[in-house]
Amino acid sequence: MSDKEKSIGVKFGVYIQRELIEELDRIMLNSGIRNRSKLLQEALRLFIIENRWISSKEVVGSISILYNHDVGDIDKRLTDIQHTFRDIIISSMHIHLDEDTCMLVIAVRGDSQRIKEFLDSIRMLKGTLLVKHSLLAVRNRE
Structure with missing residues (x-):
């Protein structure tokens, strides 16, 4: 793909719940961000970077x-x-x-598919409010 082809954007429509877009607008106003398209591009890049670990062999x-x-x-x-x-x-x-809420922080290292299974099993539990991961691919030293 040429540089020119890479720079051509694609427009598409997205449904977003009203309360979510209102919260987004408030945060954008407070942070000085003025362009929803740029914000969504940045959010998508972050999502991609944060989820590349899934295709790696070993993660930490x-x-x-x-x-x-x-x-x-x-x-x-x-x-x-x-x-x-x-x-x-x-x-x-x-x-x-607080009286009702706990946080559990777990350090992990191993096969990415095994860690995905672990995440899936936690997310299925009734009572979980949020499951957030920060995982990085481990480079193989060969």
């Missing part, structure tokens, strides 16, 4: 989980899942945020 990083510890037996289920995936878990830290 952290997984942060916010959850309501009063929902069912989520503490036990999170512990059981961690035991199932102990081959990729380096360490974990439990933080009490």
Whole structure:
């Protein structure tokens, strides 16, 4: 693909819920960003960069989980899942945020597909409020 072909943009329509676009507009106003197209391009680039790890063999990083510890037996289920995936878990830290909410930060390293399975199993748990990962591809030293 030539440089000229790379610079040609593609227009497309996107449905966004009203409250989401209103929040976006507030943040843009407060941050001085004036162009939604540029903002969306930047957000898409960030999404792509943050998800390249999926196609890598080995990755390292952290997984942060916010959850309501009063929902069912989520503490036990999170512990059981961690035991199932102990081959990729380096360490974990439990933080009490308030009376109902806890944060679990888990350091991981290993096969990207195994880490994806771990993320999927956590996301399925009832009581999780947010699952955020920060993963980087590990370069093989051969």
